[in-house]
Amino acid sequence: MSEDNANEIDRFEIGGENLLSKVSMGFFQTSNDTLPLGTETLPREELDDIRVRIGTLLKTETVSFLLGAGASVDCGGQLIGLVPLAVERDLHRKDTAGTTEAQVAQWLKVFYLAVSHSGGGDTTPVSEDEIRSRQQKLEGKEVKSLLANFEQVLATLHRWRSALPSTGGRLRVDSTSTVTLDANAEDLDECLRRATRALAIACNLPTEDKEGGISTYKAFIRKLLTRPLNLKRVNIFTLNYDTLVEQASDADGVVLLDGFVGTYRRVFRPESYEQDLYFPAETTEGRVHRFDRVLHLYKLHGSITWRATKPSINNPYGIESERFNLNDTQPVLIYPTPAKYGETLGMPYAELFRRFAAAVVRPQSVLFVIGYGFGDEHVNAIIRQALAVPSFTIVIVDPAPNSDFVKALRKQNDPRVWISEGSRIGTFEGFVKEVLPDLREEEILKKVVATHQSLSKKENTGRGDMSDDN
Structure with a gap:
């Protein structure tokens, strides 16, 4: 769990009603034990009730998960609502390699101007001296990240590049009254290549000191596979x-259907x-069984394993997937959605977003x-569209959901809006371990509880009969 989330209060809301009325800041009970981190703990009955409710949602026909940067933090992932320090440091290492201290590469100037134009404001360095x-500050430990969404920085660079022809041409970018940059297509190409490469290296997870975080993803995958096989993947x-x-x-x-084919x-x-995948049953009747270890994966913004190639008959989209190589200098295909809603999405992103929209607007979809953090307007628009479907349910998992989007949802007190927040159940790790149920274990638990209740009733009835005899 990230240290930044250590003091968030745990709450689980359905339509504005908090089901964890007895929990206080920093207090949490696991499914096995009570962990007294303060004077109060979360009653197990409330946690069990929440898990049963989540289990009911998991049994609906269409279940989808949307993972953001917060789901990767425990594996060393970077939150790109700001400019990651790891990315910035990597860019400076590449800039100074083989150059004198007095030189600042043109592509690095382009990068900081893009940061300035993407919300970085006056605090962004733009002159050579800055x-x-x-x-020098990046070499220390007290430096703060620049206040610009890194995906918007990349989107700004892509827009600038699209304004120029494939070769030639120049782009004049004004930042302040004293700083004006005259960049050509080669400068923008170099900046984009280096910036995306630096981000890809930062996204090569888990990091050495966070390798244990992958266990949460394994538990997550296993629990998803406990859904009944007659339902959609x-x-x-x-x-x-x-x-x-x-x-x-x-x-x-587990087999992932991720949109790629080939060995x-x-x-x-x-x-x-x-x-889909099936295998023949051990009978002579020609029946088949559905393979149970299959999930669908959609990488809406691309991947560090994607590479752009020349489109052909056998590869119409011009995209290949291969293992990420730290030493490879070829550009990776990670491309944020345009910063402004309404701008055209290119392929394959348009196709992936279309499938996202189709999944969440189905009847009985969760x-x-x-x-x-609800910072992508294209994603938000699709979720708004889904909320227009009466049978749609959304479950938001966030340590501190304070975006304008979530605030607006909370005001409606809509019973289709569930929010799991706080330092424990608001994190990916806490939600997977303590809230997301293993449906097979839940069925066994229900049988145990039913048997116990039945025996208790018989025992109480027997005692009543003995009292009557006396």
């Missing part, structure tokens, strides 16, 4: 570029999402949103 000063939509879902699935032999050469073919 950039050199920033480099679970959809995992992720805005993250890392490969944590893939690693956890591989560890447990030696994996290319993007979205029609593969319509496929969407679990984990670690997402």
